[in-house]
Amino acid sequence: MAALRDIKRKVTAVQKTRQITKAMNMVAASKFKFSQARMVNFRPYAGKFMEVLMSLALRVEPDAHPLLAVREPKKLRVISMTSDRGLCGGFNTNLIKATERFMAEKAREGKEIVLIPIGRKGRDYFRKRAKITNEWVDVFGRFDMTLAVEIAEDVIPPFEKEEDDELYIIYNE
Secondary structure: OOHHHHHHHHHHHHHHHHHHHHHHHHHHHHHHHHHHHHHHHHHHHHHHOOOOOOHHHHHOOHHOOOOHHOOOOEEEEEEEOOOOOOOOOOOHHHHHHHHHHHHHHHOOOOOOEEEEEEOOOHHHOOOOOOEOOOOOOOOOOOOOOHHHHHHHHHHHHHHHHHOOOOOEEEEEO
């Protein structure tokens, strides 16, 4: 009868694991819906911001500010935004593949590429595959204006000093 008792214990353990997994799935779905709603609500502002920025850039002389300068692109900086954790389907995989394709294309054109990964998954993947100047991990709990300023303070000075010629951001929508 010891075998029957062991089987019952294992069945109970599997049922408890299933219950925990279901609860974790519900929490993840709730967080995802919340994040998705925030993103959807922000889209109109981001679109209008881009319109205003493009309008200003077209009306101002390129010499008015170093960030408006147009140069022959030789060195470019790429920001790749992945997540800090896995279990999000093809989110990180697709983003990493897109980043690799983009960087390979630019390398074939003879461009020097510097990478800034945002997110642990991208950082871990590119650590030995690309030249990384800076990185940000564990930022998605504090994704706000202070982080944007922090990143801007890292990427703007090399452009102003003409060490970088272009900046690209690769992300998932």
